[in-house]
Amino acid sequence: MKIIALVGSIRRSSYNRKLATFVQQRYVEQMDVTIPDLGALPFYDQDIELEAPADVQAFKQTIMDADGVIFVTPEYNHSIPGVLGNAIDWLSRVERPLTGKPVMILGATLGPLGTVRAQSHLRQILDSPGVAARVLPGDEFLLSTVQNKMNIAGDITDSKSVEWLDHCVADYLKFAHQLAASN
Amino acid sequence: MKIIALVGSIRRSSYNRKLATFVQQRYVEQMDVTIPDLGALPFYDQDIELEAPADVQAFKQTIMDADGVIFVTPEYNHSIPGVLGNAIDWLSRVERPLTGKPVMILGATLGPLGTVRAQSHLRQILDSPGVAARVLPGDEFLLSTVQNKMNIAGDITDSKSVEWLDHCVADYLKFAHQLAASN
Amino acid sequence: MKIIALVGSIRRSSYNRKLATFVQQRYVEQMDVTIPDLGALPFYDQDIELEAPADVQAFKQTIMDADGVIFVTPEYNHSIPGVLGNAIDWLSRVERPLTGKPVMILGATLGPLGTVRAQSHLRQILDSPGVAARVLPGDEFLLSTVQNKMNIAGDITDSKSVEWLDHCVADYLKFAHQLAASN
């Protein structure tokens, strides 16, 4: 399956970026994961949406060609980062490549809550009729106190977290296949 | 009072931009309203937050010097636009100029709901401890079907909407003065 | 299909109760709709959940035997009524009859917003892992200013609203059949 991972942080050594890379490597047999640079997009502007810049068009095409999308995001101010919201803004207009796509949400924080509120906002955004993605029901992957559960190389070293991630990814792949079969 | 209006849309003829300008002009006796260009900011990046680009520093200083902030935002996908979220991301880090500031929220839509869900997310963001702005309690200004209530010059022509806006602004000014007095 | 309609208001002449009855009658060919009395349930109490009162057990069995659930709810204080929350509290414990069930949400208000915020909370509740219902994606049925769109007999007289309801119900039935087929 071709999967795009959208990462909500653009700093180089972001834990969430490392988490996306960990997923890319660990499940390479089941998923071919690409991680685009959301920081390279311009701000969404309705005045140019019909003739969007080449960067935006290429980005949208990438999502259109994918079998699914994995969001990997930190929490900023109880919500998602603006850079991630902006990417979704582009994806929700004209052609809408997220519509009907199977989606999974992951997040990591230094604190104890593991991006629970960011994920709550993100689910509402993805449920909106203009996006209408299909978010994996039930499972939530909240990686709290990530600094204690990931080594410098970016591997998750906490076995319970890895086990739960394995479980979520398996559920997600099953969900994506069911969706594809029912369409 | 020195007020900054943060507008969530960057397209030229945005109804929400016009709404901000309408507020700027109508209440010029009570408020000196400045409308910065949020589209000129880079994406928030933790790697550079301690030595932020000059644009960001100037923007943050503008908020720091203000007596209050008015958010005027469209709704994208049941939430706020990424460009507005990004501005708040910068404002929520290092010095946090929104903390304790009196805030009012306005929004306009073509449809019947007047940005109710965007305002709901925005209130949660502004309530978060990293932002901790003080949002005017009670009043909500939701300008639905704005295309029927605003003329080409950008004046609100619907008298009930103007009346309610007058009421909200009066409450906001009273709220801002009370906050200032209690600090 | 056997459908249970859960109504969030217990007053006799509730618009939302009438809306549930309208759905029951209009789509009688496609759905056999039952409307239980949520006001007859006791408050959820963990101390007695394993040996719940007969009323609660009968209510849970009704949901278990159903092919789907339609929520029809007013909005109280930007959320759902306590009486509806309480019914869900019972349904979310021990046997969990809502899990995997196809769900549609309807709501009516006197004002212009049509229960949009109640529906937003309700979707979050139904998405939670303890409930894990499957809410119809995309469509939203918000019956605003219901006093102008429904006659005394409880029929919706606004043709656009009826058309949209027909569309939502058709989508819901398709969604329910797809879910049933994929299980």
Place this chain on the structure above:
Amino acid sequence: MKIIALVGSIRRSSYNRKLATFVQQRYVEQMDVTIPDLGALPFYDQDIELEAPADVQAFKQTIMDADGVIFVTPEYNHSIPGVLGNAIDWLSRVERPLTGKPVMILGATLGPLGTVRAQSHLRQILDSPGVAARVLPGDEFLLSTVQNKMNIAGDITDSKSVEWLDHCVADYLKFAHQLAASN
């Protein structure tokens, strides 16, 4: 100060009930805390709100006479329990005793998230114009894995949690006094 603590669970040995009692005892010098039984209220019914049952009237009077309200609630299905929502439904109609009242929110869970989502819904409910309570800004008290932080007698034994509770209560009392002074 006369404070009413509204507890969202009605089972006898509820951790949240114990938390309310702990607050009642620890801060007895600063607050006189009463804990009414929300399970004794009938379901809210608009048909009888103008001549509400004696129990409801007495409950509303208790809130009216209080200087502030502390909510102590578990999280059910990412939201607040129906029994607590129902109490707020009564308080939000006819006379509205929560309007303008200073409010603090506390919650305890067995799991790692400490009722963060219930508190998020509760804040939105309390912010709604029909309630318009004044929720303490900034501080959040989330008592996660309470079974490890509270002894059988109901005392919080985790010193960091007690320290943070002391801090939140001090902030709340200051906030309540400021509100009272500015009215």
